[in-house]
Amino acid sequence: MIIKQLPAHEAQKIAAGEVVERPANIVKELIENSLDAGATRIAITLEEGGKQSISITDNGSGMIEDDARICFHRHTTSKLSTFDELESITTFGFRGEALASICSVAKVTLTTRHASNTEGLKLTLNAGTITQEAAVAYQQGTTITIEDLFFNVPARKKFLKTAVTEWNHNAALFKAFCLSNLNVHFSLTHDGALVYNCPPVSNIEERIAQLFDAQIESQLIPLTPTQNKEIELSGAITGTHYARFDRSGLFFFVNNRWVKNYKLSTALIKGYLNVLQPGRFPSAVISLQVDPKLVDINIHPKKEEVQFLHPRIVETTITESVKNSLEKSLSHHLKKTVTLSTQPVYTPFERFESPFLSPQPQPSYTRLAKLPEPFFEPLQEPAYTQTFVQEEHEQDSYRLIGQFNKTYLLLEHPEGLFIVDQHAAHERVLYEQFCARFKNQETVQLMFPHIITLNEQDFVTLQPHLELFKDHGIALEEFGQNQLAITATPVYAKRINLEELIQEVVATIKTTDTTDREGFFKKITEHMRAQMACKAAVKAGDELSEEKITQLLKDLQKTTNRFSCPHGRPTSWLLDTLSIEKKFKRKL
Numbered sequence: 001m002i003i004k005q006l007p008a009h010e011a012q013k014i015a016a017g018e019v020v021e022r023p024a025n026i027v028k029e030l031i032e033n034s035l036d037a038g039a040t041r042i043a044i045t046l047e048e049g050g051k052q053s054i055s056i057t058d059n060g061s062g063m064i065e066d067d068a069r070i071c072f073h074r075h076t077t078s079k080l081s082t083f084d085e086l087e088s089i090t091t092f093g094f095r096g097e098a099l100a101s102i103c104s105v106a107k108v109t110l111t112t113r114h115a116s117n118t119e120g121l122k123l124t125l126n127a128g129t130i131t132q133e134a135a136v137a138y139q140q141g142t143t144i145t146i147e148d149l150f151f152n153v154p155a156r157k158k159f160l161k162t163a164v165t166e167w168n169h170n171a172a173l174f175k176a177f178c179l180s181n182l183n184v185h186f187s188l189t190h191d192g193a194l195v196y197n198c199p200p201v202s203n204i205e206e207r208i209a210q211l212f213d214a215q216i217e218s219q220l221i222p223l224t225p226t227q228n229k230e231i232e233l234s235g236a237i238t239g240t241h242y243a244r245f246d247r248s249g250l251f252f253f254v255n256n257r258w259v260k261n262y263k264l265s266t267a268l269i270k271g272y273l274n275v276l277q278p279g280r281f282p283s284a285v286i287s288l289q290v291d292p293k294l295v296d297i298n299i300h301p302k303k304e305e306v307q308f309l310h311p312r313i314v315e316t317t318i319t320e321s322v323k324n325s326l327e328k329s330l331s332h333h334l335k336k337t338v339t340l341s342t343q344p345v346y347t348p349f350e351r352f353e354s355p356f357l358s359p360q361p362q363p364s365y366t367r368l369a370k371l372p373e374p375f376f377e378p379l380q381e382p383a384y385t386q387t388f389v390q391e392e393h394e395q396d397s398y399r400l401i402g403q404f405n406k407t408y409l410l411l412e413h414p415e416g417l418f419i420v421d422q423h424a425a426h427e428r429v430l431y432e433q434f435c436a437r438f439k440n441q442e443t444v445q446l447m448f449p450h451i452i453t454l455n456e457q458d459f460v461t462l463q464p465h466l467e468l469f470k471d472h473g474i475a476l477e478e479f480g481q482n483q484l485a486i487t488a489t490p491v492y493a494k495r496i497n498l499e500e501l502i503q504e505v506v507a508t509i510k511t512t513d514t515t516d517r518e519g520f521f522k523k524i525t526e527h528m529r530a531q532m533a534c535k536a537a538v539k540a541g542d543e544l545s546e547e548k549i550t551q552l553l554k555d556l557q558k559t560t561n562r563f564s565c566p567h568g569r570p571t572s573w574l575l576d577t578l579s580i581e582k583k584f585k586r587k588l
């Protein structure tokens, strides 16, 4: 016999009263028990979101008869015998409490057979008391069926939500188990229909494909492993062309335990650097391995919440890893390139080096010399991170087809047609230049200061914040009544309509809470940079020479977030060859 009853004083040490609130709490405990029992096949069947019945069948160890009879008693467990062991526990659940709690509020049937027995045992329980016992023919493993939840606690039954809500909780839980146990065959049947059938898989991408919408697989990007020694990250995230309307596609696991932590998803979304529009979310499965000493999973009785000793480090690691993975994926995407050896049929411009990868040993900027005035200063020493430095040796080629509608740059790419929005792309380049050169802007002193007159209210609003402009290379001085003189502007912004910019900043200040100094500063700064970039960038409708385009694409490649402009619009877009071929019915 392997199950022991904990001595009363030990039992007391264990924070008692795990409260069963909803069907998903039960499903969680039962699946954990099945996993603890070494099951490789777990079938879950629910009726009415689990309100009517829950049944779980596994092929785990099963129980010998005596264990089966005692497992429903409070504080009976085969998994530890003293409180100290709680600390080092690696299996799930509150020790020895789950089955007892569940049984006390439902009608339960247990059928089980241990490998050492020739026949199985079927027990029927009512509110925790065995009412029937029978020897049955049964395969090795266990089936537990829970019916009539809260039949004896009507007050609690009233609090159950609709079957749809309970189903959603169960479906999310089911996915979490599938995502963290790849070697187990899970299935979930609801109201007679098999909703998920997930045989074992060898990687997380395959698991995600089994569980999420069908289009997701082609959108998945493996998470780049982190350098951080304390936190190991792995998993997969969706690329920038995928979005859903809620956070239900986000799953986090800490030391293989599913956790819900709003800050972790915020950190993840931050890694997308505004590529996704507000209100749109990626899907992602992220697994963190952390030294158990640096994490407290017990703060929540159901162990869904998690508290880190150094939450900031964890969050930054997630953000960085997501950012790098997206970057790498785009580069990889673009790297699956074959060098075009034959001259294409249509060549308005000659071939040039890959715009999205680092300059080749023999770059084509010699051609720039022909240009009397570059439309913006090329970057000499980019002050920001160049994510692709390590890939400099890669040989890649693209072909610029040309400029379309004086707005879009069309690139031939082995995977399809790459379309770049010239304004959005240039905006992004400039924005990052502004960020990189912050407080280090090269400025031009204006020979004749530019005078701006504001109304009284705007002047008063702006006056305390003139420093903000100086930080961006714009020197403003109070001049006459309600007047400002612009005495210097940044080199990069010489074409900007500063009066308009100032008006916009005033409007932003008015709508921003000034009590949170740091937040205020950040918001205004971001806004200012975005506005400056927008105003200084080439516009849709500007005709661009090949050289200008080449330079733009090169600079875009160096930006840390080249997928979107600072306002969140995409900078580029791939129309893949397959979609084109489908349009022409060359492929089905």
Ligand code: ADP
Residues within 6 Å of the ligand: 003, 029, 033, 034, 036, 037, 058, 060, 061, 062, 063, 071, 076, 077, 078, 079, 092, 093, 094, 095, 096, 097, 098, 099, 100, 141, 142
């Ligand atoms: P705990 O899991 O914390 O030990 P439970 O109340 O969940 O407490 O389960 C009590 C005991 O019943 C377990 O320790 C285990 O020995 C046994 N048990 C429960 N479910 C199963 C199962 N599916 N297969 C084999 N044994 C099980």
Ligand code: MG
Residues within 6 Å of the ligand: 029, 032, 033, 092, 093, 094, 096, 098, 099
């Ligand atoms: Mg348990």
